[in-house]
Amino acid sequence: MKIPHRVVLIAGPSGSGKSYIAQQTGLPVLCLDDFYKDGDDPSLPRRNGQIDWESPDSWDAEAAVEVIAELARLGRAEVPVYAINEDRRVSTRLFKLADSPLFVAEGIFAAEIVGECRRRGLLAGAYALRRPRSATFLRRLARDLAEQRKGPRVLVRRGVALLRAEPAVLRRQTGLGAEAARGRDVLRRVARLLAGHPPVR
DSSP states (O other): OOOSOEEEEEEOSTTSSHHHHHHHTTSOEEEGGGGBOOTTOTTOOEETTEEOTTSGGGBOHHHHHHHHHHHHHHSEEEEEEEETTTTEEEEEEEEEOTTOSEEEEEOTTGGGGHHHHHHTTOEEEEEEEOOOHHHHHHHHHHHHHHTTOSOHHHHHHHHHHHHHHHHHHHHHHHHTTOEEEOHHHHHHHHHHHHHTSOOOO
């Protein structure tokens, strides 16, 4: 069966500019952060007695793939809306692709589903954003403070830890099948993909 829509996955370390680059493509954008598990989910991983939100196990990969598959087939799906400052899903919304043959799904755990999306024939491309680590640190801290995701001290400690872990994050994401690329290169690749996919009628 021909699948009318395909997904471009954009991964990368926290603060690497995934949301910005996704918006710059001009394609519909699915935020994969909305598939985090609720804070009271007993399956959440823990480290030093605290929930480990940096672990892929804090995220519902199966639900994300099912929504992507539904979007690819039907061009629309109900998607969750997650409040990070409350650690829970607060509502759902209808997400539509209209006649776009491609859509973007972006998030820190996007690389975790590269293999499954490829196996199902849903994947158009997969990229892991890379940029200077200091720039990522400052961008992430400014974003998290502006959005009041956690208290300032927590955010600074988290930012330093993520700065140190960033090379390992990129190694994991490329190992899972995402291509390491800078933002401008991702935009060029997506433009070429789009040129080869006519609008869905």
